[in-house]
């Protein structure tokens with residue numbers, strides 16, 4: 001079977017989705033899971049774009065060993081130098097340099113002639129090659145570029161040392177037939193095209209990103225780029241879990257091996273959804289809540305008689321829990337720790353103890369503890385910062401009646417350790433909580449978006465709240481889960497405030513009254 005390399009850009013193009021903002025601890029957590037998922041290459045960020053991205057790429061490069069770690073850079077020496085600083089300790093330093101090649105991008109965005117673009121691309125690749133053994137070069141907006149110009153510039157960057165050539169459909173304009181034909185043309189016309197990797201990078205503006213990626217594979221691409229859950233700029237990127245499962249289920253027609261550990265798909269998808277705050281649509285292929293739900297009578301009848309009547313993929317294939325629940329109110333620390341390890345968590349004793357205490361509290365209130373509940377509890381502990389003091393919710397109480405003005409009373413431990421109780425009103429229960437919390441933090445807070453979803457199934461499922469807000473003039477996302485959605489909302493609000501405090505490195509003392 002032919003091997004295709006999976007290049008994951010969840011932490012770079014995925015993070016470019018509006019409203020996503022991951023900190024270093026969260027990025028590291030996702031990167032470790034992407035390594036378990038089996039990504040050949042992890043694009044950990046764009047080191048020259050911010051100190052936060054630099055730090056995250058550097059930490060990931062120092063941690064991940066079984067996947068190649070790369071960083072994005074413009075065709076600018078300064079970007080390449082910064083990327084080298086972030087990646088020099090990686091097992092196999094890899095850089096991803098890009099420069100646009102379409103007429104519209106060259107003329108209006110770069111303000112360069114085609115000749116100047118060729119010169120800049122060659123210079124950048126040569127410069128990168130001085131330090132990096134592996135250099136990927138991307139022709140941004142390749143699909144809308146002139147084909148002969150593409151052949152010319154690719155020939156030149158290969159001579160300059162590029163080891164992988166990426167042909168992105170940056171604006172998601174291609175059809176599968178057209179995108180496949182472009183790969184065929186380039187494989188046939190680029191000099192020495194068999195000596196380099198050809199990569200596909202598709203966006204989903206017309207809903208064809210996965211189909212286009214597969215068309216590229218059929219026509220000579222030996223690397224595909226995408227993200228978990230298909231998150232990314234605008235309508236997103238090609239969903240890697242869809243490509244991996246399609247290659248597996250239809251190996252009869254494609255004959256492709258991806259190296260992806262399919263059993264890790266569900267967990268990877270859940271982790272990315274949880275940490276980015278991007279909810280997966282229920283009918284999303286492979287990882288949506290309803291992907292394996294058979295609702296209508298005729299389908300259920302068929303499933304009972306023979307599951308293959310309606311099921312082409314089993315939930316077990318992607319690691320969806322078929323595990324009988326063994327953890328509950330009477331479980332002990334050993335069983336809990338063992339399950340955490342089986343789920344891929346590597347927590348200190350202290351963090352296990354804290355997660356276990358939360359688990360016991362939940363088990364007292366909830367009949368069944370599901371895998372999703374455990375994932376939520378354990379992930380919260382795994383990514384907790386201990387070094388910077390932050391706000392902690394002690395209790396929240398809301399008085400609500402159809403005839404009354406909702407009033408919230410919130411007890412919070414401030415970053416300096418002082419416990420305060422504040423009350424305020426709002427036009428609804430959630431607004432009352434948010435207004436009360438705003439009295440506690442020393443800056444104006446603007447709520448940009450707020451969502452609540454259930455984690456798992458059943459009437460006693462955990463509620464997860466996601467709040468996008470502006471605090472200290474920075475956009476930040478907070479999330480948390482609790483059995484009650486009002487408690488989850490209060491915690492998510494404080495999580496956003498705390499993330500901003502941590503991110504900006506401000507000592508919390510300066511922020512409190």
Ligand SMILES: CC(=O)SCCNC(=O)CCNC(=O)[C@H](O)C(C)(C)COP(=O)(O)OP(=O)(O)OC[C@H]1O[C@@H](n2cnc3c(N)ncnc32)[C@H](O)[C@@H]1OP(=O)(O)O
Nearest residue numbers: 016046048049050074075076098099100109110140170233
């Ligand atoms: C298709 C893609 O996904 S490309 C990746 C997109 N990702 C991002 O942009 C996220 C991170 N970006 C950032 O943080 C910022 O844009 C930065 C730090 C990279 C640059 O910020 P600024 O210096 O303020 O520049 P700004 O973003 O406004 O403009 C981009 C500049 O880079 C130039 N540029 C764009 N692409 C390239 C490239 N591949 N190589 C060289 N220069 C480039 C533009 O022409 C423009 O230059 P100009 O200032 O001479 O007009």
Ligand SMILES: CC(C)C(=O)C(=O)O
Nearest residue numbers: 098138140141168170
């Ligand atoms: C940076 C490049 C590869 C990109 O993301 C795109 O063109 O979509």
Ligand SMILES: [Mg+2]
Nearest residue numbers: 013170201233
């Ligand atoms: Mg892209």
